[in-house]
Amino acid sequence: MSEEIVLSIFRGDAAGGQEVEYRVPLTPGMVVLDAVHQVQAHQAQDLAVRWNCKAAHCGSCGAEINGHPKLLCKTRLDDYVGETVHIRPMQTFPIIKDLVADVSWNFEVAKKVPAFQPSVPVPFKMQQFDVDRIQEFHHCIECFLCQDVCHVLRDHNAKDQYFGPRFMVKMAEFEMHPRDGGDRVPMLAHEAGLNMCNVTKCCTEVCPQHIRITDNAIIPLKERVADQYWDPLRALFRKKKAPAATGQSVQG
Amino acid sequence: MASEQVATLESHQYDVLVIGSGGAGLRAAVQAAVPGVKVGIIGKSLLGKAHTVMAEGGVAASLGNLDPWDGWETHFYDTMRSGHFINNYRIVELFAKEAAQRVLELEEWGAVFDRTPEGKIMQRPFGAHTFRRLAHIGDRTGMELLRTLQYKAISQDITVHQEVTITKLLLDSDGRIAGALAYYRSTGKFVLFRAKAIVLATGGWGKIYKVTSNSWESTGDGASLAFRAGAELMDMEMVQFHPTGMVWPPGVRGLLVTEGVRGEGGLLYNSEGERFMLKYDPERKELSSRDVVARSIFKEVQAGRGTPHGGAWLDITHKGPEFIKRKLPGMYEQYLTLADVDITKEKFEVAPTCHYTMGGVRVEAESCATNIPGLFAAGEVACGLHGANRLGGNSLADLLVFGRRAGDGALAYVQEHGSLPQVSESEVEQEMDRVLSPFSVTDGENPYLLHEQLQEIMSGHAGIVRDGPMLEEGLAKLMDLKVRAQNMGVTGSRVYNPGWHAVFEVQSMLTLAELIIRGALARKESRGAHWRTDYPDELPEVGQWNYVQDLDGDAVRIREVAVPVMPPELSQLFDRGVAPGVYASQQQAKEK
Numbered sequence: 085m086s087e088e089i090v091l092s093i094f095r096g097d098a099a100g101g102q103e104v105e106y107r108v109p110l111t112p113g114m115v116v117l118d119a120v121h122q123v124q125a126h127q128a129q130d131l132a133v134r135w136n137c138k139a140a141h142c143g144s145c146g147a148e149i150n151g152h153p154k155l156l157c158k159t160r161l162d163d164y165v166g167e168t169v170h171i172r173p174m175q176t177f178p179i180i181k182d183l184v185a186d187v188s189w190n191f192e193v194a195k196k197v198p199a200f201q202p203s204v205p206v207p208f209k210m211q212q213f214d215v216d217r218i219q220e221f222h223h224c225i226e227c228f229l230c231q232d233v234c235h236v237l238r239d240h241n242a243k244d245q246y247f248g249p250r251f252m253v254k255m256a257e258f259e260m261h262p263r264d265g266g267d268r269v270p271m272l273a274h275e276a277g278l279n280m281c282n283v284t285k286c287c288t289e290v291c292p293q294h295i296r297i298t299d300n301a302i303i304p305l306k307e308r309v310a311d312q313y314w315d316p317l318r319a320l321f322r323k324k325k326a327p328a329a330t331g332q333s334v335q336g
Numbered sequence: 337m338a339s340e341q342v343a344t345l346e347s348h349q350y351d352v353l354v355i356g357s358g359g360a361g362l363r364a365a366v367q368a369a370v371p372g373v374k375v376g377i378i379g380k381s382l383l384g385k386a387h388t389v390m391a392e393g394g395v396a397a398s399l400g401n402l403d404p405w406d407g408w409e410t411h412f413y414d415t416m417r418s419g420h421f422i423n424n425y426r427i428v429e430l431f432a433k434e435a436a437q438r439v440l441e442l443e444e445w446g447a448v449f450d451r452t453p454e455g456k457i458m459q460r461p462f463g464a465h466t467f468r469r470l471a472h473i474g475d476r477t478g479m480e481l482l483r484t485l486q487y488k489a490i491s492q493d494i495t496v497h498q499e500v501t502i503t504k505l506l507l508d509s510d511g512r513i514a515g516a517l518a519y520y521r522s523t524g525k526f527v528l529f530r531a532k533a534i535v536l537a538t539g540g541w542g543k544i545y546k547v548t549s550n551s552w553e554s555t556g557d558g559a560s561l562a563f564r565a566g567a568e569l570m571d572m573e574m575v576q577f578h579p580t581g582m583v584w585p586p587g588v589r590g591l592l593v594t595e596g597v598r599g600e601g602g603l604l605y606n607s608e609g610e611r612f613m614l615k616y617d618p619e620r621k622e623l624s625s626r627d628v629v630a631r632s633i634f635k636e637v638q639a640g641r642g643t644p645h646g647g648a649w650l651d652i653t654h655k656g657p658e659f660i661k662r663k664l665p666g667m668y669e670q671y672l673t674l675a676d677v678d679i680t681k682e683k684f685e686v687a688p689t690c691h692y693t694m695g696g697v698r699v700e701a702e703s704c705a706t707n708i709p710g711l712f713a714a715g716e717v718a719c720g721l722h723g724a725n726r727l728g729g730n731s732l733a734d735l736l737v738f739g740r741r742a743g744d745g746a747l748a749y750v751q752e753h754g755s756l757p758q759v760s761e762s763e764v765e766q767e768m769d770r771v772l773s774p775f776s777v778t779d780g781e782n783p784y785l786l787h788e789q790l791q792e793i794m795s796g797h798a799g800i801v802r803d804g805p806m807l808e809e810g811l812a813k814l815m816d817l818k819v820r821a822q823n824m825g826v827t828g829s830r831v832y833n834p835g836w837h838a839v840f841e842v843q844s845m846l847t848l849a850e851l852i853i854r855g856a857l858a859r860k861e862s863r864g865a866h867w868r869t870d871y872p873d874e875l876p877e878v879g880q881w882n883y884v885q886d887l888d889g890d891a892v893r894i895r896e897v898a899v900p901v902m903p904p905e906l907s908q909l910f911d912r913g914v915a916p917g918v919y920a921s922q923q924q925a926k927e928k
Binding site: 097111112113114115118124125126129130131132133134135136137138139140141142143144158160180181182184186187188191194195197199200202205206207208209210211212214215218219222223224225226254257258261264 | 381382383384385386387389390440441443444445446448450451454455456457473474476478479480483487488490491496498522551552553584585586587588591592666669670673674675676782783784785788826827828829831832833834835836838
């Protein structure tokens, strides 16, 4: 097969840079990461790209392909036959070099998420239907594409005001765990900046794991915040009635 | 003249330094991080990206949630038998006894396993496990394990250094571990780590082979660093080929197809529609041990009964779309997006892929101590649990059980030896010069291409099938490649330069590839994953040995060391011809 694909890859660092064109022979089923590796091995040894598993399990290779946040390992080149494939690093984070962004801010945020707090000793008794909705959140591979696309972070650079969609999913995962005894609602209402999200669902659209971030994580969390902070009657009622331990008190 | 001075180096001091941020490393760090003890973790990648995420099918532990007759004795029995009895029995015993508690601990830290109808942790059947034993979360168990440990670790007082390459382990003048020299991959700047104890948890070296399920990280850096520092490596010839990797398209060749597909009922067929496992292992069939299934597929392809791209058919369509999407969502998605195959509607091609390295750093069972004082090893980099063949699900349990034990071992060592050992400044300066030397080579060898050639040699000469002349020829080619590798060159700057990083990975892999071939030449028999057509049988007189290799000056020394002999209370478990749990259930049935 002699068909070629034209890649235009950003080369540069914090000081600046530009896209550079490379031509790579197309093989069946080739993904963008395969092509980047071809360039690396044969044309530009020092081309920086972050990747690990090449199977969409690790979430290392997030970048922007023709302007869309995607995983390089999961994006097939046969979708782009006849056009130039522009590849740039995620724009919401500072660049290190070429396709590698400095995502360290996310790891700083991660440290602020209060850990899971079991309300009863293990082994837990939980039904599958009790855990179905949180298992969705566990699919997250921390590729940070949702953080990259979130306009609060991307356009307004409000990283000091909002943890971003990834960490709403993480908070939801613990908060909705049937055996969690913690209460993250005050943090969601304040430091985590849940209110900054105005539900445009861009994060859901780019999630390579198909997590319904807005509908299943963010909106239910917003309801909890509203419940606790804006509905004093219900808050009072709940305090009297429910042992806070189950973490299951809010049903939307 | 050193190009950089030790005095100006960034330097960190730890009581316990963990090298490797996969499952074993994180579990070790969590264990060692008690108040007053300073713990650091170093990862070659970002946190949460380690190869552990690739584990799919489950974590093996005799919880007995579905099969109450399961217990540690049967897990011990299965692991020793599948390892063909060159495992260290004491390591296996500790493992089998502690795995269940480690799994429950994960649940306590937030992992959410699939549930049984009674609301307990669900367990699935897997190859050569007597009972349904693998606790799982769909087909992404490794990710759950890693993520849980990651968030547990960052909630503790542990410092994480991400994207750091270690280039050398440093010893003091008494031969005790004293630290490691490293550089940040993002900037290329050197950093010196001084430590009282080091836990190696750097994983395996599947990237030595061309067709592999391993991520780029699996280049054996830790085992190679330890070997060069004087550690003993054991049973290096034992490399696991997983029976089912993807075959087509070329870009995904080798990518893992979880054993869970067979665990959930998937069946293997050759091109003639024959369910060939009935022939090779009528009792366990598709759920035979990995060495047997991989060899069976290989033999079918050799006999001309392979699929269009040289594999076997795997078919699970009879279980129905709803079941498949629920139990194997990752596999469904993987085939659909990468191969245009809907596994709920059609059979798909699979072939063996290099998956796991059973050999590694020789460790003491209780504490994971190596022969270098202060150096501990856990997980895939260590050797002794799996023998000649690893059971599916045992690696995740391995990480938990021995990650914890290595953390404890390092902690005890630090408490006993209070002071921080000295590192030699001249040694550090020499090492910095060595690490920077590829930048001054003009027209040097391309590390990416040398890596490809290494993979060709190893796949062709020390792969799933071996014999003496083939191995000898491979060794000669490898030694030629080693000479060429002395002249690897790098272009560009030190800032995030993968070409430069690859130089050290190729060096690690070359070191270990030689040990694999030397081990394979020494073991003149076939056992588990090690299949020699010139010695096709398992030989009791060979099976009493582990093959241990270390450095004697610059030369590799290999010697036979006796496999530890089981005490009577353990060896009697194998006298009845059936697994202990099965025996117990039969006895009870008789009494009724």
